[in-house]
Amino acid sequence: MGGHRRLWWVLGGTLAAAFTILGFFGREVYRQAPPIPERVVSVSGRVLMTKAQILDGQQVWQSTGGQQQGSIWGHGAYQAPDWSADWLHREATALLDIWSLAESGLRYDQRPLEAQAALRARLQAELRANRYDPDSGTITVSAERAQAMAQTAAHYRALFGGDPSLSELREDYAMQDAAVADPAR
The missing domain is CATH 1.20.5 (Single alpha-helices involved in coiled-coils or other helix-helix interfaces)
Known part of the structure; x- marks a missing residue:
């Protein structure tokens, strides 16, 4: 005992x-x-998104069963991508194309390797820079990055909104068509 x-x-x-x-x-x-910013603005001062919009988007994502489809920072299911990594990849790709088209009229993947390397170095500096101001709770991004963010957001609106051109991608992700039926949500 x-x-x-x-x-x-x-x-x-x-x-x-x-x-x-x-x-x-x-x-x-x-x-x-990481802090949720009060607002994300472009260098011109245009408000790209607010804390309320970020939290509303988070709530919509959760209401669609978000973590049963993909993951955030590696937490969740693995049928779909890690959404944070997917967003950053799409934003980075869009930003590379925006810069490349402005410099040469060619898309990034059409440029010589040396030009691509220079753009990748610029991208690395752009994405790694901490643009969060803790005093105001504001993230300020360049005009080009704001444009890349808008392109990325349009992709996600189409993906979650039921755009027929993305039906194959939704099938790959095991998502229903029009996961967010009301874009105002």
């Missing part, structure tokens, strides 16, 4: 330690979460 009592103490201690660690890291997830 004495051996069992010791095992119960070991089990209790192990559970207490495990839940203490889980509680600590659970708190840290929320404490270190």
Whole structure:
């Protein structure tokens, strides 16, 4: 009987330690979460999105079963892409094309390798720069990046809105047509 009592103490201690660690890291997830900006604006001051719009979009995404389709920062299902990575990839691709067309009249993938390398270096600097102002809660982006964001948002409106040209992609992602039937949502 004495051996069992010791095992119960070991089990209790192990559970207490495990839940203490889980509680600590659970708190840290929320404490270190990236801030949701009050607004995202272009350098000209045009408001691209507000905190309310971001939170509304998050709610719509959750109402469609978002994490059952794809993931955010690697958390969720893997039938569809990681939406944050997909957005960044599409925005980066659009930005490369915007810059390339402005410089040469050619799309990025039509340019010589040296020109592509220069544009990729510029892209890396653009995407890695922290443009968040913690005092005002504002992210300020370049005019070109605002244009790339608009193109990316249009893709997602079409994807979630039921655009027939994206039906094959929706099928690949195991999404229903018109997952968000009302664009005003």
